[in-house]
Amino acid sequence: MSEYLTPENITFIIGILATCFGVFVYFKSPQEKSVTNDAVFEERIKNLQEVNERRFKDVHEEIKEINTTNQNCFHTVEKKVDILKDEIVGMKVLIGKLETIINERIPKK
Numbered sequence: 001m002s003e004y005l006t007p008e009n010i011t012f013i014i015g016i017l018a019t020c021f022g023v024f025v026y027f028k029s030p031q032e033k034s035v036t037n038d039a040v041f042e043e044r045i046k047n048l049q050e051v052n053e054r055r056f057k058d059v060h061e062e063i064k065e066i067n068t069t070n071q072n073c074f075h076t077v078e079k080k081v082d083i084l085k086d087e088i089v090g091m092k093v094l095i096g097k098l099e100t101i102i103n104e105r106i107p108k109k
Helices: 007-105
Strands: none
Touching: none
């Protein structure tokens, strides 16, 4: 057994173990970075989805408000047009009466 425990053999075994450890670390480190990068990327995607959902919800609410405002404006315009129509009809009647009065007062030659 003492034949195998020579300083050269011990140094050789330590060298082999160090090389194995170096290879292990070399391949493990990128894997850990990859897992970390994947987690960060996933978190960013999740945050972007939440932000986009909020934005779409806000835009949808704004569209609803605009649609409601447009409907109210159209309804108001329709009411005003109806009022104007009624006033025009009333003016026609008044103009007819005025025409009659003018024709009675001014005789035709």
